[in-house]
Amino acid sequence: MHLTNSAGIESRTTPLAPVRSAMAEALAFPGLLSKIVRNLIESWPDAVYREPLVEGRFLGRRTTYVCDPALIRQLLVDEADGLLREDFMLRALCPALGQGILTADGARWRTQRQAVAPMFRHDRIAHFVPAMEAALSATRERLRQGDRRVDLLDEMMRATFAIMGATMLSDEPGLDVEAFGRALTDYLDQVSWKIAVTMLGAPAWTPHPGYLRGRRAARTLRSMIGETIAARRRSGRDGADLLGLMLSVRNPEGGAAMSDEALVDNLLTFVAAGHETTALAMAWTFRLLAEHPGIEARVLDEIAAAGAGAAEALPYTRQVVMETMRLYPPAPLIVRQTLRPIRLGGTTLPAGRSVHVPIYAVHRHKALWTSPEVFDPDRFGSAASAGRDKYGYLPFGAGPRICIGMSFALTECVTILRMLLPVFRFEVGPGRRPEARFKVSLRPHGGMPMRVVPRAMQ
Numbered sequence: 087m088h089l090t091n092s093a094g095i096e097s098r099t100t101p102l103a104p105v106r107s108a109m110a111e112a113l114a115f116p117g118l119l120s121k122i123v124r125n126l127i128e129s130w131p132d133a134v135y136r137e138p139l140v141e142g143r144f145l146g147r148r149t150t151y152v153c154d155p156a157l158i159r160q161l162l163v164d165e166a167d168g169l170l171r172e173d174f175m176l177r178a179l180c181p182a183l184g185q186g187i188l189t190a191d192g193a194r195w196r197t198q199r200q201a202v203a204p205m206f207r208h209d210r211i212a213h214f215v216p217a218m219e220a221a222l223s224a225t226r227e228r229l230r231q232g233d234r235r236v237d238l239l240d241e242m243m244r245a246t247f248a249i250m251g252a253t254m255l256s257d258e259p260g261l262d263v264e265a266f267g268r269a270l271t272d273y274l275d276q277v278s279w280k281i282a283v284t285m286l287g288a289p290a291w292t293p294h295p296g297y298l299r300g301r302r303a304a305r306t307l308r309s310m311i312g313e314t315i316a317a318r319r320r321s322g323r324d325g326a327d328l329l330g331l332m333l334s335v336r337n338p339e340g341g342a343a344m345s346d347e348a349l350v351d352n353l354l355t356f357v358a359a360g361h362e363t364t365a366l367a368m369a370w371t372f373r374l375l376a377e378h379p380g381i382e383a384r385v386l387d388e389i390a391a392a393g394a395g396a397a398e399a400l401p402y403t404r405q406v407v408m409e410t411m412r413l414y415p416p417a418p419l420i421v422r423q424t425l426r427p428i429r430l431g432g433t434t435l436p437a438g439r440s441v442h443v444p445i446y447a448v449h450r451h452k453a454l455w456t457s458p459e460v461f462d463p464d465r466f467g468s469a470a471s472a473g474r475d476k477y478g479y480l481p482f483g484a485g486p487r488i489c490i491g492m493s494f495a496l497t498e499c500v501t502i503l504r505m506l507l508p509v510f511r512f513e514v515g516p517g518r519r520p521e522a523r524f525k526v527s528l529r530p531h532g533g534m535p536m537r538v539v540p541r542a543m544q
């Protein structure tokens with residue numbers, strides 16, 4: 087089949103061989119199964135880094151990888167109502183997140199999205215900055231305790247968790263960052279197995295490594311959030327925060343409140359999706375800045391020149407965050423299933439096709455980026471980005487399911503840099519940059535070990 091990408095480049099994709107059963111494929115290619123479990127990104131065909139559209143099989147299922155910006159737009163924006171969440175992602179996430187805004191489809195998704203939208207209106211975001219700064223003062227105090235080695239990912243998880251607590255829950259007491267973080271890591275550590283087991287056609291209860299720990303973790307996460315909701319109800323506070331908003335939502339038809347289960351689903355989704363992704367973006371950013379002192383110096387100059395409280399006026403700092411998320415998108419893959427036949431370029435995908443937008447590969451695609459492996463924040467300067475198709479850069483997804491927290495997250499990232507970088511130097515040891523592994527999010531394998539040196543001590 088011949089295909090043409092938005093840049094007019096024609097390529098040929100291999101016609102599909104007859105579908106074999108997932109199990110037969112797993113037996114024929116045991117290496118593939120271990121790649122999926124170790125790091126799903128390694129199981130992608132090489133062509134996703136070169137071609138506009140790639141057809142292949144992913145453990146027995148016909149899968150279409152969409153890598154061209156014009157086709158991505160067509161899929162996620164124009165044809166959005168013909169897409170559903172993919173089974174394997176649902177099986178991976180639903181035991182913890184239930185039917186919340188991230189995992190629901192159709193009317194259920196729409197009602198939940200509309201209910202929380204006022205919280206994330208662009209003009210509200212600036213109001214969150216003082217709470218972000220207050221939470222980061224605590225991070226500063228913790229890091230100021232001298233010259234020491236830390237897992238910076240862990241530190242960023244604590245910082246972004248505190249920010250979520252302060253901005254979305256008005257610091258409702260009782261959410262323990264350590265316990266929450268441990269449970270979330272335990273849960274995410276076994277999702278690759280869940281994905282592999284689903285793809286093999288095995289039922290949801292099939293045991294796999296980490297199965298029991300994952301179940302326990304999901305229970306812990308849900309009961310912690312449930313306890314937070316109960317504490318708010320006991321306190322009688324209404325709260326102008328996300329929790330208060332969700333407690334006050336009424337169904338437009340019958341006037342019913344959100345069920346307790348729906349409240350847990352959504353609050354857990356927000357706390358988990360909202361803090362982990364941003365922490366990952368920041369851990370990778372500090373690592374890349376430590377490797378590129380010239381770029382770090384430009385950020386420091388910009389922050390010093392802008393003075394206090396000028397998040398909006400830090401364009402280069404923002405470019406650094408964007409370039410980091412090009413190389414290390416915290417959410418590296420968007421997956422959907424077609425609900426009806428969908429036309430993409432010159433081809434038609436049948437109903438039931440698994441469609442992957444491999445964001446990590448699109449961000450390193452040879453037809454879209456010059457020297458894709460090089461960290462260069464100037465790519466996002468206004469001159470360099472003029473004329474670039476915006477659907478080739480998707481750290482927050484696209485279309486109606488675009489990340490609802492996008493503006494919040496970008497403001498948060500810039501605030502974190504503004505608050506921490508002038509105060510600390512984050513240094514790397516002699517080791518190599520950690521490997522990025524797919525755990526639904528893109529996590530540095532082994533964490534992000536760095537040395538924190540207060541600048542005054544240099």
Ligand code: HEM
Binds near residue numbers: 189356361481489492
């Ligand atoms: C750097 C940080 C972040 C990144 C890279 C990120 C990335 C994403 C992506 C790619 C999606 C779309 C997934 C899909 O289409 O399947 C998404 C959805 C979502 N994000 Fe984020 N996110 C970030 C921060 C946040 C924050 C701070 C919040 C909340 C405060 C948040 C809440 C959500 C929610 C609720 C959804 C589901 C939206 C829906 O399906 O309607 N995210 N995020």
